[in-house]
Amino acid sequence: MNTREEQVLDRIDRARRRRPRVREERITLSHGSGGKATHTLIEAIFLDAFRNPLLEPLEDAAALLIDGTRLALTTDSFVVSPLFFPGGDIGDLAVNGTVNDLAVSGARPLYLTAGFILEEGFPIADLTRIVESMRAAAERAGVQIVTGDTKVVQRGKADGCYVNTAGVGVIEYPGLGVSTVRPGDAVLVSGPIGEHGITIMLARGELDIDADLESDTAPVHELVAGLLARVPGVRALRDATRGGVATILNEVARAAEVAVVVDERAVPVAEEVRGASELLGIDPLYVACEGRVVVVVDGAAADEALAAMRAHPLGEQAAVIGRVAADPPGIVLLNTTFGGTRIVDLLVGDPLPRIC
Amino acid sequence: MNTREEQVLDRIDRARRRRPRVREERITLSHGSGGKATHTLIEAIFLDAFRNPLLEPLEDAAALLIDGTRLALTTDSFVVSPLFFPGGDIGDLAVNGTVNDLAVSGARPLYLTAGFILEEGFPIADLTRIVESMRAAAERAGVQIVTGDTKVVQRGKADGCYVNTAGVGVIEYPGLGVSTVRPGDAVLVSGPIGEHGITIMLARGELDIDADLESDTAPVHELVAGLLARVPGVRALRDATRGGVATILNEVARAAEVAVVVDERAVPVAEEVRGASELLGIDPLYVACEGRVVVVVDGAAADEALAAMRAHPLGEQAAVIGRVAADPPGIVLLNTTFGGTRIVDLLVGDPLPRIC
Numbered sequence: 259m260n261t262r263e264e265q266v267l268d269r270i271d272r273a274r275r276r277r278p279r280v281r282e283e284r285i286t287l288s289h290g291s292g293g294k295a296t297h298t299l300i301e302a303i304f305l306d307a308f309r310n311p312l313l314e315p316l317e318d319a320a321a322l323l324i325d326g327t328r329l330a331l332t333t334d335s336f337v338v339s340p341l342f343f344p345g346g347d348i349g350d351l352a353v354n355g356t357v358n359d360l361a362v363s364g365a366r367p368l369y370l371t372a373g374f375i376l377e378e379g380f381p382i383a384d385l386t387r388i389v390e391s392m393r394a395a396a397e398r399a400g401v402q403i404v405t406g407d408t409k410v411v412q413r414g415k416a417d418g419c420y421v422n423t424a425g426v427g428v429i430e431y432p433g434l435g436v437s438t439v440r441p442g443d444a445v446l447v448s449g450p451i452g453e454h455g456i457t458i459m460l461a462r463g464e465l466d467i468d469a470d471l472e473s474d475t476a477p478v479h480e481l482v483a484g485l486l487a488r489v490p491g492v493r494a495l496r497d498a499t500r501g502g503v504a505t506i507l508n509e510v511a512r513a514a515e516v517a518v519v520v521d522e523r524a525v526p527v528a529e530e531v532r533g534a535s536e537l538l539g540i541d542p543l544y545v546a547c548e549g550r551v552v553v554v555v556d557g558a559a560a561d562e563a564l565a566a567m568r569a570h571p572l573g574e575q576a577a578v579i580g581r582v583a584a585d586p587p588g589i590v591l592l593n594t595t596f597g598g599t600r601i602v603d604l605l606v607g608d609p610l611p612r613i614c
Numbered sequence: 615m616n617t618r619e620e621q622v623l624d625r626i627d628r629a630r631r632r633r634p635r636v637r638e639e640r641i642t643l644s645h646g647s648g649g650k651a652t653h654t655l656i657e658a659i660f661l662d663a664f665r666n667p668l669l670e671p672l673e674d675a676a677a678l679l680i681d682g683t684r685l686a687l688t689t690d691s692f693v694v695s696p697l698f699f700p701g702g703d704i705g706d707l708a709v710n711g712t713v714n715d716l717a718v719s720g721a722r723p724l725y726l727t728a729g730f731i732l733e734e735g736f737p738i739a740d741l742t743r744i745v746e747s748m749r750a751a752a753e754r755a756g757v758q759i760v761t762g763d764t765k766v767v768q769r770g771k772a773d774g775c776y777v778n779t780a781g782v783g784v785i786e787y788p789g790l791g792v793s794t795v796r797p798g799d800a801v802l803v804s805g806p807i808g809e810h811g812i813t814i815m816l817a818r819g820e821l822d823i824d825a826d827l828e829s830d831t832a833p834v835h836e837l838v839a840g841l842l843a844r845v846p847g848v849r850a851l852r853d854a855t856r857g858g859v860a861t862i863l864n865e866v867a868r869a870a871e872v873a874v875v876v877d878e879r880a881v882p883v884a885e886e887v888r889g890a891s892e893l894l895g896i897d898p899l900y901v902a903c904e905g906r907v908v909v910v911v912d913g914a915a916a917d918e919a920l921a922a923m924r925a926h927p928l929g930e931q932a933a934v935i936g937r938v939a940a941d942p943p944g945i946v947l948l949n950t951t952f953g954g955t956r957i958v959d960l961l962v963g964d965p966l967p968r969i970c
Contacts, residue, residue, distance in 0.1 A: 285736040290766025303742055304728075304762055307749040312725070312760040320760035322725055324784060325683040333727035333780055337765045369668070369678055371689035372660075373778045375731070380641040386659055393663040404668040404676035406660055409693045410646025411968060415773040420765075422729045424689055424780030428680060612767060 278302040290612075292500030292546075293605030316513075317435055318496060319363035319427075328429035330365035332356055335422040339612045341384065343461040345454075345472030348421055349391030351548060351614060354477050355499065356425035357399040361479035362495035362551060364431030364486065367399060372406040373422035378413045388419060399477035401425070431486045436494045436554070439514035443493055443582040444560035446553045448481060448573045449474070450526040451503050452545030455613050456534045465537060469530040476549030481570040488566040491556030498550050499614055504543035504602045506552045507580075507590045515587040520580035520602065522594045543592075544605055546613045557581065634658040646968075648856030648902075649961030672869075673791055674852060675719035675783075684785035686721035688712055691778040695968045697740065699817040701810075701828030704777055705747030707904060707970060710833045711855065712781035713755040717835035718851035718907060720787030720842065723755060728762040729778035734769045744775060755833035757781070787842045792850045792910075795870035799849055799938040800916035802909045804837060804929045805830070806882040807859050808901030811969050812890045821893065825886040832905030837926040844922040847912030854906050855970055860899040860958045862908045863936075863946045871943040876936035876958065878950045899948075900961055902969045913937065 278301040288295040305313065312320045319332035336352045346354075353370065360367040372392065376385065396403050453474040460467055478497060486492055496506045503525070507518045520543075527535075527542045535542045549572060555563040560578050567573035590602040634657035644651040661669065668676045675688035692708045709726065716723040728748065732741065752759050809830040816823055834853060842848055852862045859881070863874045876899075883891075883898045891898045905928060911919045916934050923929035946958040 280738050283738055285732045285734055285738065285741065285766055287734055287766050287768065289732065290764060296764065299764060300762075303738075303745055304764075307745045308728075308752070308759040308762075310758045310760065312758060313762075320725070320727075322760065322782070324685065324724065324782070327681040327683045329680065329685075329782070331725055331727060331780075331782055332761055333729045333778065334763045335729040335731050335765045335778060337731060337767050337771075368680065369676070369687055371676075371687060371780050372664075373689045373691040373729075373780075375691050375693060375776055376641045376645065378641055378643055382636050382639055382641065382659075385641065389659055389663045396664070402666045402668060403664040404666065404678065405688055406656075406664075406669075407690045408646060408652065408655060408660075409691045409776075409968075410641055410643050410964075411693050411773060412643065414770065415693075417767060417771040420731055420776070422689065422691060422778040422780075424687075424727050424729075424778075426678070426680070426685070426687055426782065608766075612765075 287611045288608040291605055291608030292505050297604060315435060315437065317363060318359040319365065321429060328432055330360050330363040330427045330429050332359040333422065333424040334359065335420060336614055337420050337612050338458065338614050339417060340461050341418055343473055344457055346475040347388060347391050348419060349388035350395035351475050352421040352423045353392050353395035353399060354475050354548060355614065356423040357401060357477045357479055358497040360425050360427035361482040362497050364434045365427030365429045367401045367425055367427040367479055369426045370396065370401050370403045371424045372403050374408045375416055375420040376408065376410050377416040377418050378410060380418050385419065399479060434492065434494055436510045436513040438493045439510050439516055439554045439582055441516055441582050441584040442557045443554050444557045444578050445518060445580040445582065446563055446576060446578050447503060448551040448567050449575045450528045451498065451547050451550055452531040452535065452542040453528060454548040455545035455610050456531045458613050459538065459610060460534065467534055467537065469534060471530045474547050474549040476572055478549060478551050478572060481567060481572045482551060484570050485563060485566045489555060489559050489563045491559030493554045496552050498547045498552050500546055501605060502544040502546055503552055505604060508604050510554060511590050512588050517583040517586050518580055518590045519583055520590065520592045522592055524577055524579045526575050526577050540609050543602060545610065548614065643967045644964040647961055647964030648861050653960060671791055673719060674715040675721065677785060684788055686716050686719040686783045686785050688715040689778065689780040690715065691776060692970055693776050693968050694814065694970050695773060696817050697774055699829055700813055702831040703744055703747050704775060705744035706751035707831050708777040708779045709748050709751035709755060710831050710904060711970065712779040713757060713833045713835055714853040716781050716783035717838040718853050720790045721783030721785045723757045723781055723783040723835055725782045726752065726757050726759045727780045728759050730764045731772055731776040732764065732766050733772035733774050734766055736774050741775065755835060790848065790850055792866045792869040794849045795866050795872055795910045795938055797872055797938050797940040798913045799910050800913045800934055801874060801936040801938065802919055802923065802932060802934050803859060804907040804923050805931045806884045807854065807903050807906055808887040808891065808898040809884060810904040811901035811966050812887045814969050815894065815966060816890065823890055823893065825890060827886045830903050830905040832928055834905060834907050834928060837923060837928045838907060840926050841919060841922045845911060845915050845919045847915030849910045852908045854903045854908050856902050857961060858900040858902055859908055861960060864960050866910060867946050868944050873939040873942050874936055874946045875939055876946065876948045878948055880933055880935045882931050882933050896965050899958060901966065904970065
């Protein structure tokens with residue numbers, strides 16, 4: 259065994275012995291990053307308390323069986339800052355995010371709820387704009403917003419507007435899930451990555467960069483439905499939001515106890531995203547998308563899956579970016595552009611807070 | 615026609631001619647009160663944009679028909695301050711609130727989602743306590759928390775912890791709803807009112823009152839199921855949260871275009887609540903409960919409904935508090951303890967912000 263493999267195996271061993279525990283005494287921004295701290299928080303606090311067979315797969319939506327009907331149920335809160343950005347706003351983000359969580363669970367999205375937490379002093383005109391954007395996004399995704407709730411907190415106790423959406427859909431393709439992934443599978447993404455995250459960072463005006471970039475926020479239900487109808491070998495789908503593609507691949511590797519090997523040159527990244535990521539010192543693999551899907555399929559069906567995704571406008575730049583191997587289990591490896599190999603782990607901090 | 619009746623009819627006429635419009639330029643606390651400003655916000659902004667037949671009844675939950683199964687879907691965000699108070703905390707409040715919205719819609723509560731917005735610096739110990747309280751409340755109500763989401767915002771951008779819960783249940787008693795209420799019906803409450811709201815006000819320590827009072831937060835699904843199984847004449851149920859019993863009765867009066875006439879002496883109010891309300895200058899009818907139900911039943915079934923409610927521990931102090939009349943439509947009238955009669959309107963401001 260060479261040294262790297264020894265290190266990797268040792269690390270896996272240590273992780274397995276460890277019962278997850280939150281070591282901090284207080285919440286930090288990294289608990290909301292989607293990375294390592296988020297996973298620990300979920301496993302140590304939420305999963306431990308709420309433990310039940312429907313929650314434990316930790317998929318994007320829970321799969322329910324009610325009176326013979328298979329339903330997917332999901333929720334997401336949105337705290338993106340700024341509320342309005344090139345290509346979208348918190349309103350369409352909240353609708354698309356929940357539509358996408360249902361779609362990647364093999365469900366046809368049907369009904370959404372909308373919960374608003376508003377700060378005293380928030381402009382009615384901004385609220386109207388957000389609500390109109392939700393209406394348009396719901397129409398585009400073919401869902402109805404059927405119930406809601408509004409709370410108001412005092413000035414200084416929120417940041418303008420937070421939105422929660424929960425969603426229900428009918429599961430048309432049961433059995434999808436990261437735990438079904440196996441060695442020999444292929445890994446695809448539906449388009450160039452990181453455009454949402456970088457757009458948000460630039461919209462904050464903290465970086466002196468002028469890039470012609472828009473959020474990729476979009477509903478992926480049609481792209482996914484087309485893929486699932488055409489390709490029987492699909493194992494799992496995830497939308498690569500917080501923590502980006504790297505986080506999804508780590509979730510796959512851990513849940514299925516496999517290795518995911520990614521070819522860096524194969525990952526589609528727009529020039530503007532690559533440039534801004536370099537300035538920010540962050541790998542685009544960790545940057546959030548809001549309209550991109552990571553797909554794992556039977557290796558033999560990779561070409562067919564690629565063709566199916568490219569047939570949809572949102573998947574024109576879809577690509578096969580890697581493959582699933584048996585070893586080392588639980589690990590994502592990146593074959594870099596420069597010919598090296600490195601581990602792509604879950605993020606420890608949160609370089610891009612409040613991206614969604 | 616006497617002068618009061620003239621005034622009332624004139625007011626109704628003006629209200630009918632008016633298309634709801636938010637006159638303020640910015641959100642105020644009263645938009646979150648559950649009262650007049652909340653209703654205007656919902657009608658002018660949310661209903662106008664999202665308009666669909668499932669949303670328009672504005673019941674506590676939307677009634678969905680998915681593949682032949684009748685489901686109720688509901689959502690609520692919780693921003694109560696303080697987070698912990700005598701008798702409960704934001705955790706059980708969030709579970710009971712959504713369980714109750716499903717129950718009063720004639721549904722058997724089944725599955726909940728949980729979305730957390732946490733402020734950087736929030737103590738992990740407090741979060742653990744809230745989550746444990748949600749677990750216990752879910753167990754008590756026989757529901758499972760099957761999916762969730764956690765977001766973190768920077769220090770000063772929230773107030774510790776906000777919780778959203780959405781819920782799904784199977785509708786076992788379809789057709790309930792405030793629009794089915796008709797003259798001759800009886801109005802009941804399941805127990806003494808206002809204990810939650812007054813407990814929260816006292817817990818803030820802004821009033822120098824020592825009262826032996828606890829929040830009434832509780833799941834009402836069993837009480838409601840017992841009532842519905844025994845009494846066929848139930849028209850509508852609502853849990854009297856923000857805005858209290860008075861707000862619910864106004865919603866009934868408006869939706870069904872009837873008058874609701876309440877006998878003040880019949881309304882159960884604990885001495886501590888009455889005393890604190892007097893000091894606060896607020897009518898207990900407007901104070902939030904979190905485990906009390908307002909029930910409208912066929913007048914002939916009033917005694918049976920009362921007996922059914924009193925058979926459950928949460929309904930031991932249930933009472934018939936009023937009746938439904940034809941005139942004046944859209945108006946709630948109170949026959950006061952002192953022999954007078956006055957209109958009980960929707961609240962204009964918000965005397966008790968962030969009660970749930």
